[in-house]
Amino acid sequence: MLAYIPALPFLSFLVLSLAGRRLNKNTIAWMGAGSICAAAVITIILGIQFLHAPPVAGVYQQLLWQWFSTSNLSVSFSLRIDALSLVFIFIITFVGAIIHIYSTAFMRQDLDYARFFACMNLFVCAMLLLVMADNLVLLYLGWEGVGLCSYLLIGFWYQVPANSNAANKAFIVTRIGDTAMLIGLFLLFKELGTLDIAAILQQAPHHFAGGVSNITLIVLLLLAGGMGKSAQLPLQTWLPDAMAGPSPVSALIHAATMVTAGVYLIARMHVLFQLSPFAMSVTAVIGALTLLIAGCSAMVQTDIKRILAYSTISQIGYMFLALGVGAWSAAIFHFFTHAFFKALLFLAAGVVIEALHHEHSIFRMGGLKNKMPVVFYTFLAGAAALAALPLISAGFYSKDQILWYAWSATNSNPLLWTMALAGAFITALYSTRLILVVFWGDMKTPVNEYPTKAITVPLITLAVLSVTAGFIEWPHNLVHLTLFSDLIQKVLPAVVLKESLPAEAVFQLIAVAVTLLGVYTGYVLYYHNPAIIEQWKRSAGIMAIRNFLFRGWGFDQLYDAVLVKPFLFITRINKMDVFDRLYNGIAQVSLIFNRLLSGSQNGSLRWYIVGVLIGILFIITLQLIV
Amino acid sequence: MSSFNANTVLIVAAVLFVLGLIGVLTRKNIIFMLISVEVMLNAAGLAFVAAGSKWQQPDGQVMFLFILAMAAAEVSVALALVLQIYHQHKTMDVEDLKELRD
Numbered sequence: 001m002l003a004y005i006p007a008l009p010f011l012s013f014l015v016l017s018l019a020g021r022r023l024n025k026n027t028i029a030w031m032g033a034g035s036i037c038a039a040a041v042i043t044i045i046l047g048i049q050f051l052h053a054p055p056v057a058g059v060y061q062q063l064l065w066q067w068f069s070t071s072n073l074s075v076s077f078s079l080r081i082d083a084l085s086l087v088f089i090f091i092i093t094f095v096g097a098i099i100h101i102y103s104t105a106f107m108r109q110d111l112d113y114a115r116f117f118a119c120m121n122l123f124v125c126a127m128l129l130l131v132m133a134d135n136l137v138l139l140y141l142g143w144e145g146v147g148l149c150s151y152l153l154i155g156f157w158y159q160v161p162a163n164s165n166a167a168n169k170a171f172i173v174t175r176i177g178d179t180a181m182l183i184g185l186f187l188l189f190k191e192l193g194t195l196d197i198a199a200i201l202q203q204a205p206h207h208f209a210g211g212v213s214n215i216t217l218i219v220l221l222l223l224a225g226g227m228g229k230s231a232q233l234p235l236q237t238w239l240p241d242a243m244a245g246p247s248p249v250s251a252l253i254h255a256a257t258m259v260t261a262g263v264y265l266i267a268r269m270h271v272l273f274q275l276s277p278f279a280m281s282v283t284a285v286i287g288a289l290t291l292l293i294a295g296c297s298a299m300v301q302t303d304i305k306r307i308l309a310y311s312t313i314s315q316i317g318y319m320f321l322a323l324g325v326g327a328w329s330a331a332i333f334h335f336f337t338h339a340f341f342k343a344l345l346f347l348a349a350g351v352v353i354e355a356l357h358h359e360h361s362i363f364r365m366g367g368l369k370n371k372m373p374v375v376f377y378t379f380l381a382g383a384a385a386l387a388a389l390p391l392i393s394a395g396f397y398s399k400d401q402i403l404w405y406a407w408s409a410t411n412s413n414p415l416l417w418t419m420a421l422a423g424a425f426i427t428a429l430y431s432t433r434l435i436l437v438v439f440w441g442d443m444k445t446p447v448n449e450y451p452t453k454a455i456t457v458p459l460i461t462l463a464v465l466s467v468t469a470g471f472i473e474w475p476h477n478l479v480h481l482t483l484f485s486d487l488i489q490k491v492l493p494a495v496v497l498k499e500s501l502p503a504e505a506v507f508q509l510i511a512v513a514v515t516l517l518g519v520y521t522g523y524v525l526y527y528h529n530p531a532i533i534e535q536w537k538r539s540a541g542i543m544a545i546r547n548f549l550f551r552g553w554g555f556d557q558l559y560d561a562v563l564v565k566p567f568l569f570i571t572r573i574n575k576m577d578v579f580d581r582l583y584n585g586i587a588q589v590s591l592i593f594n595r596l597l598s599g600s601q602n603g604s605l606r607w608y609i610v611g612v613l614i615g616i617l618f619i620i621t622l623q624l625i626v
Numbered sequence: 627m628s629s630f631n632a633n634t635v636l637i638v639a640a641v642l643f644v645l646g647l648i649g650v651l652t653r654k655n656i657i658f659m660l661i662s663v664e665v666m667l668n669a670a671g672l673a674f675v676a677a678g679s680k681w682q683q684p685d686g687q688v689m690f691l692f693i694l695a696m697a698a699a700e701v702s703v704a705l706a707l708v709l710q711i712y713h714q715h716k717t718m719d720v721e722d723l724k725e726l727r728d
Contacts, residue, residue, distance in 0.1 A: 603727035605720050606651055613647070 002079045005042055005089065008035045013121040022115025024162035032117025033100035040093035043591040047086055051487075058082050061134070067141055084491040087332060088264055091339045095256045096124050098458040102150050102347050105454035106354070116156060120252065127257050131264055136185055136195040139265075143181070145228070146258045147174050153253060154245040157455040173238040177228015181265075184221030185215060188272075201271045202206025208275050214241065219272050219279040223286075224264025231289045237555050239313055240297075243305040247350025255312050255342035260335050263319045267328055270492055274326070280411055288419040288520040291317030293553050295424050295426035299433070300549045304349045304359045305435055310552075311340055311386060314423060318402050321420060325412040327405035328492035329485040334398035336484065337469050341385035341395055342457040344462035350381040351455060352438065356445045362434065367443030374456045375518040376439050379462035387431035387519060388424060390512045397470030403511050404475070404504055410496045416467065421514055428518025437524040474480060477504050509544040637675035642669035655718050656708050667697045671711065 012035035020028060028118040043421050046060070081089065100120065126145025133139035153165030189195055191214055192203055208215040226232075231239040242254055252257070266273060266283065273280055291314045298310035315338050322331035352368065352375060353360060369376050385395035386435065407417040461626075473484040485494075525532055536542045548554060600607075645707060648670055649662030671690040678686015 220688050495706075603724035605723070609651060 001042070001046065002060055002065055002081060002132065003041045005093065006079075006125045006132065008039050008042075008609075009121040009128070010125040011035065012471070013118050013125060014280050016114045016118035022116060023114065025108065025113055026391055027116065028114050028117055029104035030433065032039075032121060033097065033104050035121055036093060036100045037097045038091075039124070040097040041460040043086075043093045046081070047090060050081075050083075050086055054490075060199075072193065073189065073195065074302075075137045077137055077138060079132040079276060080197075080567065081132060082491050083487045084264075084267060085131045085280040085333065087488065088260075089128060091336065092124060092127050092257050095343050095462075096252060096341050096401070098461055099248050099252045099256075099343060100349065102251075102458040103246075105452050106248055106350060107246065112156070114401050116153075118247070119149055119152045119156070123153065123253060123258075126260070128260055131570070133197070135197055136188070136200070139197075139268075140182070140185065141482040143178065143225075146253070146261060147171060147178065147229070149616060150174075150242070150258055151511075152241045153249040156249065158247055160244075163244040164239040166238075167595065170238040170242045173235050174228040177235055179224025179226045180221045181230070187218045187221065191215075191218070197268065198268075204271050204275060215272065216276045216278050218271075219276045220282065222269060222277060223267060223283055226265045226320075227286065228262075229265075230259045230262030230320070231313050231389070232262070232317060232320055233286050233293065234555065236294065236313050237552065237559060240306050240309045241554060243303070243309050244388070247305070247346055247353065249311070251346035254309065255346050256339040259312060259316055260319070260339070263316065263331060266320075266323045267332060270328055271615070273323075277411065279350055280326065282323050284321050284412070286414055287317045287320030287322070287324055288416050288423075289317075290314065291321065291423040292419055292426070295423050295430070296549050297552045298430045299426060300546050300625060302363055304352065304434070304438065305360065306549060307362070307430060308342070308345050308349060308539040311345075311427070311430070314427065315342065315386075318399065318423070319417060321406060322402045325409040325416065325495075326493075326505060327402065327406055327409055329399065329403040329488035330495070332488050332492070333473055333484050334402055337394040337398045337466070338387065340462055341382045341393075341466040342471055344378060344382040344459060344466055345386065347455075347462070348375050348382060348459055351375050351451050352379075352460070353449070355447050356447050357450050359445050362437045364444045365438045367439070368447070369439040371443070371447050372450065374459065375451065377458075378459040378463035379439070379579050380435060381466045383431040383435050385466040386571070387428040388515055388518070390515065392467060394466050394468065394470035396515075397473055397475070398426050399476060400511055401473070405495050405497075405505055407507055408497045408499050408501050408504075422510065424511060425514045425518040425521075428515045429522045432519045432522025433526050436522065440527060474606050475504065475508060477508075579619070632676050632680035635679075636673055637671060639669045639673035639676060641700055642666075642672065655719050656711065657718065658710070659720065660704050660708070664701070667693055 007595060012031050015602075016032060017290040023031075050060070060081040060498060061078065062080075063076055065077050069073045069075070100117070103116070103120070105112060123146060123270050126142045126149060128138055128142070130142025149172040151167045154162040158164045169515045185195065188200065191201055191277060192207060194200060194203070204215075224235075228235045239254060241261070243250055243251075273283070294310045294313035294625065298307050298314060301307045301310060315334070318332045318333050322328075322334060323336075351474075352365065352372070355368075355372065355375075357364060359365060381393070385393040387393075388395040390396050403417065406412050406420045407414065425564060472481070474481045476482075519607055536546075551557065600611075643666055646662045646667075646697030649665060650659050653662060653699050671693040674686045674693070676686070678684065678689070708718075711723065714725040715722060717723075
C-alpha cells in the first residue's frame, strides 16, 4: 500500500514524458493532477489508520526489492513511514495536489503543458522517496531527484537564457551541499558499516559514546547538505534567482517541499545531531543568522516573488534555529504551517502577476483590493500567517513555539532569542509592506485577467488552512491541546528545557508586542506617512544600506569575486589546454612517423629495386658473418 | 680444358652481373631496363657454365639452355607489357608510371 504513494506520480510522469505530446490538454490535466490527488487520498487514509490504530513500533514498512548487495553493503528499496514522515508525506501530497489543480488552469496556455506536469510529478515522486526512504542511499536518490526536477522546472521556459542560468546556478550551488552530504555518508558508512537509518539511529549512541572525533565532522557534512538544499547561509544565493520558474513551481518546490528536505534530514538524523552539541550550536547560529540576513533583504526587494523567496529563506532559518536548540517538534510544526501559508502566498502572487500581465514589481501594482477580492482576502490570510498575527493565524502558533524554545531550551542562548525576535519584527514589517503596496493605493497597472474557479478554490483552501492549521497545537499556558507534538514525539525527542524559567506568558506578550509593532511600523511607513520613505531616499547613507540589502548582502558579488573570477582566469590561461595538447602531441608524433614512412611508397620502380637490392645485401652479409 | 681457372670466369660473370644491375638501376627507359636484365641473365648463365666446366659435368650448360629459354619467354611477355604501357601512357619513361603510391 505504501508503494502506491510514490508509484502513482511516477507512472504519470512516465506516461506524460513519453506520450505527452499526443494527448490533449484535458487528459494531461486529469492525469497530472489526478495522480497527486490519488496519492493524497491514499496518504489521508493511511494517516487516519495510523492515528486510530497505530501499528507495531509506530512504523509502516514495505520492502520493495533489493537494489544492490555487495559484500559490505546491502541496500534495499524499502519504504518506511513513521509519524515524522507521515507529516511530510501529508504536506507533499496534499499541498502538492492543491498546487497541481491550480496549475491545470495556470499553465493552460503553455505549449509545454505535458512537460510541466511530467516534471512536477517526477518531483513529487522523488520527494516522496526522500521522506519515505528506509536507508540513506535511497534518501540520497530522492535528494538528487528533487535537485534534478528543481533544475528542470526552474529552467522550464528555457528559451530565455536568464532562466537556464538561474537553473544552472541552483543546481551548482546545491551540488556543493550534496557533495558534502555524500562525503558525510561515506564517513558514516566507514564508522558504522551500515546505511540503514533505523540501524544508524540505534547504533550511533554506543559507537560514538567515547567521544569519537568523527561524529562532529559527519554531522557538519550532513548539515552542509541540508544547508545547500534548504538555502541557508552560505549557500542561499540560488533561491532568489530560482524565482525565474513558474509560480506553481516556486510554491511547490521552493516553499513547501524541496527546501524543507534539509529540515527533514536533520530531524531524521536527530540522534547523530544530539551526539554533537557543537553541530547543534552551528545549526542554531546558522538558522539565526540566515533569518536575519534574509529578512533584511526581503524588506527592500521590489519583485514580489523575490520578497517571498527571501521570506522563505528566513522562515527556514527559523526551522533550523529550532532544530539547533533541540526543539524538534516545534521545527516540524513550523514546517507544517509554513507550507500552507507560503504556498498560498506564491500561488496568489502568481495570480496577481498573471492578472497584471506579467508585472513583477510591487511598486507598479496597487489598488487591487477591490478589483480582486478573493485574491486579496486569501493573500491577507497568508501574509497574516507569515507575520504571525496573534491567535488568528497558523503562523503565530508555530513561531511562538520557536521563540519560546529559543529562550528556554538548554542548548539556547538569549542572543538567539533576540535575533529571532528581531526577525519577527522584520517579518511583520515586510509582510505589511507587501500587502499595503500591492493591494492598497492607486492602481498603476490595470487588471487584465480574472482568475477562474480552478485557481480560486485552491487559494481559498490554503487560506482556510493558514488560519486554522495552528489550532492543533496551543501554547502550554493557554489551552492544553498539543496534538501535533504528541504525534511527532513518537519519533523525535521532546525539547529539554532549562531549570528555572520565567513565566512563558511574559515572552509571549513580548513576541506579540514586537509583531504588532512591526505591523504598525509597516502601516506608518507605507500608508500613513509615505513621506518618511521619501526622506530616506534622499539620504545617501541610507540608500547605500538599502542597495546592500537589495543585493542580498552582496553574497552574489562575493562569490563572483572569490570563486567565479579565479576559475574563469584559470580557464582563460589554459585556453590552449595544456593537457589536451599532451595527447594531441602523441597523435602528432605518430602522424610525422607516418609521413616519413609513407614517403618510401612513392611508386617509383627503381626505388623498389634498390630496396630489394639492399635486402639481398643485408641477408648475404648476415650469412657471411654468422 | 684443364688449366683454366674457374674463378676468373666467375669474376667476369660477377662484373657482368653488376654492370647489368647498374644498368637496371640507372636507366629510365623501360627497353633499356629490359636489356640490362638480359645482361644480368646472361651473366648468371656464364656463372653456371663456368661451374659446370669446373666440375667437368654437362649440368652447367644444360642450365644455361634453361636460362636462355626462360629469357626468351620473359622477353616476349615483357615486350607485350611495354607495348601496353606505351598505348596507355604514351611514354617509355618508367619515372612517369608512379600512380601506385600513397
